Amino acid sequence: MNPTREVFENIPHHNWLYILATIGVISLIYGITRRIILWRKGKNINRTDRISTRLINTIKQIFIAPKQYYRSYRAIFHLLIFWGFAILFIGTVLVFSHEYFGFETMHGSFYLAMSFALDLFGILLIIGCILALFRRYILLPEGLDRKPEDLFTPILLILVVLSGFLVEGARISIAQPSFERWSFGGWAIASLFTGLSDTTRLILHRYLWWVHISLASLFIGLIPYLKLSHFLYAPLSIFTSSLEPKGHLPMIEDIEEQEVFGAPTIKDLTYKDLIDADACVRCGRCQEVCPAYNSGKPLSPKKFIQDLKLEMNTLSRVRKNNNGLEEIVGHTIQADELWSCTTCFACQEFCPIFIEHIPKIVELRRSEVLNVSRFPEELNLTFKNLETNYNPWGIGFADRDKWAEGLDIKRFEKPGDAEYLLFVGCMGSYDDRAIKAMRALVSILKKAGIDFAILGTEELCCGDSARRLGNEYLYQILTMENIEKFNERNITKIITACPHGYNTLKNEYSKFGFKGEICHHTQIITEAIKDGNINIGHKNSPTIVYHDSCYLGRYNNIYNEPREIIKRATGSNPFEPKNTRRSSFCCGAGGGRMWMEETIGSRINEVRFDELMGCGTDVIAVSCPFCLTMLNDGKKAKAPDSDIEIMDIAEIVERAIS
The missing domain is CATH 1.20.1050 (Glutathione S-transferase Yfyf (Class Pi); Chain A, domain 2)
Structure with missing residues (x-):
């Protein structure tokens, strides 16, 4: 027997499915169009140059080396959901290409392989959704909040796939051809219908088929309105991400001719910023690594982006004259949030969809400083000193x-x-x-x-x-x-x-x-050292833990050179703290915080010093003068009687030169 089946077998009047599908697609298009209209109200920025580079980067991040897979549990359920959804979508396309375009996808060995793959990835998708629900509602990680859509979305996905398995099981139970064993999920479920009459099985098959089609159409229609929307917006956020070096901030061109600086209102942010707000899936990874948040400051990078999304929704009520737009700072984002940021780049480093937090924060600061001269009082003296001396x-x-x-x-x-x-x-x-x-x-x-x-x-x-x-x-x-x-x-x-x-x-x-x-x-x-121009020895060498500077490490990917120097100077690799390399914890001086008071929460430099001192070494090594001073201040506050030294790499080398 040639393995095959009819697509609409036992489904009279199946053309009604196109009405359901059309409703779902119209809802999908309408929802996406509404968001595009809002994005277009943002300022223009060139993020469509170097198309091939952007496409390659997007494909790489989605399919090959996505940033979200840096932790195993998250990696597992993301992989299961993503590839489960992708394979089921491809399978649906193949079925319709057979029915309407004459492609022979429902015959022979290809059909058997496709049946096996669809069942396998359908089961994996269900497992992925269950793992996601377990993490959010049972493990209760601190970085995740819980909204109704977080429960509804995976349950809807499970129902769509599960109803598909029930349809398959009912269909197989009617004739039970032996080749359908390749559809192992449906074959197992077919046993549920054993003992029912042929007429009952036919009726159940039709009923379940329409339930499945209705759920699938509902799923399609709700994509732009639920968490599912990041299936669409995340690739767009990656595609429009900056191709400049990580340490580059956009400049204000022709600054003398500008009347408004930065982003006083949501409409003054760029369309990329607005796409970011929609793409954010509230995973909380930015919040987990933020030194401001983790030291008790009011800033949460996740909340910052979500608040901008709420503010963006007001654009739908605003006409061309901008009446009704509030200033972002003081209305949506509070001053203490804005000025808590150290611009350490940890949020952007770990965001899986390339949301750009820091440029937004700097744009808001530019507005506060240059438009209304509203900033922490101590910065008056800092700016004056920079201007005069x-x-x-x-x-x-x-x-x-x-x-x-x-x-x-x-x-x-x-x-x-x-x-x-x-x-x-x-x-x-x-x-x-x-x-x-x-x-x-x-x-x-x-x-x-x-x-x-x-x-x-x-x-x-x-x-x-x-x-x-x-x-x-x-x-x-x-x-x-x-x-x-x-x-x-x-x-x-x-x-x-x-x-x-x-x-x-x-x-x-x-x-x-x-x-x-x-x-x-x-x-x-x-x-x-490598060229032999200086000779260093390691007699009576101290034990050293190395602290990665944010602007040397995360911003400019210089991780190995300082460690190589320490190894040459001491004869052994430096100790690594819990937060090291790209996960390094900021000293608290970046983003101009060096010149500001720190009165909320714990002092960031003291938090970092405690972690480094916990390694039990003789020396804390740094390669940044800001880190050097901040960690020395941390020592004075937390361990003034300790013998531990905070030293720059240059001082370690000078001491080791023979």
């Missing part, structure tokens, strides 16, 4: 190179004075603890025979803090003045010990016309 403390710019007294360092005054510019940064120039690390770096560079010079009093703040605090105008002034000094001296190679300076020089200055090679000091030291 080009550093956040307001120390006279004439003292910027005082740290270098007695070191005999060349000044970069004209082209050709040195191969590298050592861009010292504000911390290395003025902060007492960071100065010690900078002097150690200078000693290493000299021993390695590297030709370098500094700008001295000509150097200005790189502008990182100003930009991430929302003062884009001040950032652009500092940036353009620094670039002018670089160009006057034909500087094309820069060394910096500050990851914040490294990030903005490498990833953001290029947008203002500067082209050059930017090196972090861990990269230069690693190269010098």
Whole structure:
């Protein structure tokens, strides 16, 4: 017997299914169209360039290496639901292609293989939904909230698939051809109908078939209105994600001509921002890794995105004159939430669908700073100091190179004075603890025979803090003045010990016309060790735990060089804390938080210090002057009598040089 079956066997008047399907499709299209209309009210941004790169990235993230699979339990049920749904959808397409387009998909061995696959993945989808429900409603993880749609959505999916199995079982029970054993799920269910008369089985088959079609049509129609919508919007969020380096923030072009800065209202965010709000599935991964949230601050990245979604829904009631739009900050997002962010990038690093939290936060800060001058009081002095003395403390710019007294360092005054510019940064120039690390770096560079010079009093703040605090105008002034000094001296190679300076020089200055090679000091030291230009030993070496800086690690993927240096200096790999590499916990200084009071919840630097000290090592190693100061402050508060040292990588190397 040739394995086959009729698609609409025992289903008279099956054409009525097209009415149900049409209703479902109309509801689907209407729901999607409503969201597209809202997205189009956001500001335009070019996220349709480099189409092939975007398509490859989207396919890769969905099918090959999705970011959500970094934890096993989540990976299991996501894989089961995704591939179960995908295979059942493909199977449905194949059935209809056989019926209406003449493709021979319902005959022979192909039909048997398809039947087996559909049953297998249908069962796996049900298991995936049950695991998802178990996690949300039995395990009750802290990061997950529970709404009616969270229960309704997987139950609806289960009912659609389960009704399909019942239809299959009823159909098989009528004739029971032996080849239908390949439909092992339906074959097992067919036993439920044993003992019923042929007429009863025929009636049950028809009834169950219409129940299945009705549930499937309902499922299709509800996709845009339930959690199911992320099936559609998540790929779009991935496709429109930024292709710029992770450390790049969008610039305000022609800033002198702008009348409104940042995003005072929801309509001032970009269409990508609005897509993100719809794509968010409330998985809570951003919240789990947020240092602000985990230290008791009011900011939750998940809630932040969901609140923007609620605000976006008001756009449907707003006409072209924007009447009825509220300012986001103070209405939807509170000031304490906005200013709690350290811009550590953990939220974006672990978001499985590439939602961009930090650009939204910075856009809101830009609006607060540049439109209405509404920001934490202590930042008044920070901004004033940056404007007048080009550093956040307001120390006279004439003292910027005082740290270098007695070191005999060349000044970069004209082209050709040195191969590298050592861009010292504000911390290395003025902060007492960071100065010690900078002097150690200078000693290493000299021993390695590297030709370098500094700008001295000509150097200005790189502008990182100003930009991430929302003062884009001040950032652009500092940036353009620094670039002018670089160009006057034909500087094309820069060394910096500050990851914040490294990030903005490498990833953001290029947008203002500067082209050059930017090196972090861990990269230069690693190269010098490998080339044999400096010799280090590890006699009586201390045990070391390494703390990854957010702006060096997550932003710029520099993880191995600091560890290689520690291994060379001590003879063993550094200890790794619980939160390490891309999961590293912020020190609390980023996003301009270094210059702000921290009065809500626990201090982030103290939380991180406790974790690092718990490793029981002699030394906590860092590669960032901000981290160096913040963790030293954490030690003073939490363990003032401890012998543990907080040291920069450069200090460890200087101590180990033989």
